[in-house]
Amino acid sequence: xxxxxxxxxxxxxxxxxxxxxxxxxxxxxxxxxxxxxxxxxxxxxxxxxxxxxxxxxxxxxxxxxxxxxxxxxxxxxxxxxxxxxxxxxxxxxxxxxxxxxxxxxxxxxxxxxxxxxxxxxxxxxxxxxxxxxxxxxxxxxxxxxxxxxxxxxxxxxxxxxxxxxxxxxxxxxxxxxxxxxxxxxxxxx
Numbered sequence: 001x002x003x004x005x006x007x008x009x010x011x012x013x014x015x016x017x018x019x020x021x022x023x024x025x026x027x028x029x030x031x032x033x034x035x036x037x038x039x040x041x042x043x044x045x046x047x048x049x050x051x052x053x054x055x056x057x058x059x060x061x062x063x064x065x066x067x068x069x070x071x072x073x074x075x076x077x078x079x080x081x082x083x084x085x086x087x088x089x090x091x092x093x094x095x096x097x098x099x100x101x102x103x104x105x106x107x108x109x110x111x112x113x114x115x116x117x118x119x120x121x122x123x124x125x126x127x128x129x130x131x132x133x134x135x136x137x138x139x140x141x142x143x144x145x146x147x148x149x150x151x152x153x154x155x156x157x158x159x160x161x162x163x164x165x166x167x168x169x170x171x172x173x174x175x176x177x178x179x180x181x182x183x184x185x186x187x188x189x
Contacts, residue, residue, distance in 0.1 A: 027148050029189040034164050037101045038182050043171040050090035051178045054112045066114055070128035078123050090119035106157055107183035111135055134165040138179045143169050160186040
């Protein structure tokens with residue numbers, strides 16, 4: 001093996017190890033922020049009652065009806081559906097929680113078992129999250145389901161954003177009743 005090839009392999013290996021360590025440190029920071037700012041209020045009656053109620057209301061929805069909700073949302077840019085969600089007391093509750101984070105939390109939304117938004121703090125591009133990893137991965141992981149998505153640049157906040165999603169469990173039964181997604185400003189971790 002030539003010295004140049006050996007050096008290239010060493011540099012690539014060390015670079016990959018450093019990138020992996022940085023990603024691991026970042027994931028640790030994201031989880032710690034979630035535990036400090038989001039997890040403590042997921043069992044609050046405001047959230048639990050809203051998710052339970054929407055699950056009961058949506059239990060009989062067909063896949064076609066769920067997609068119709070989403071198509072209306074996309075066509076109207078949220079429109080009346082977004083206004084209805086934002087008028088819920090659970091959305092106001094979450095906005096208060098987001099404001100207490102000092103800018104760390106950029107967005108929050110909670111999703112029912114059909115994959116539809118229950119309450120949220122900002123507009124989302126769609127109301128149906130059920131076809132996305134941020135819903136599918138936590139739901140498939142049961143009570144401890146979680147996903148930390150790749151960082152993405154957010155022009156609105158002028159920072160990188162990292163989203164963490166976890167399942168929400170019923171505080172009475174321990175059953176999974178939905179998911180929560182928190183978007184965190186990386187520069188404030």
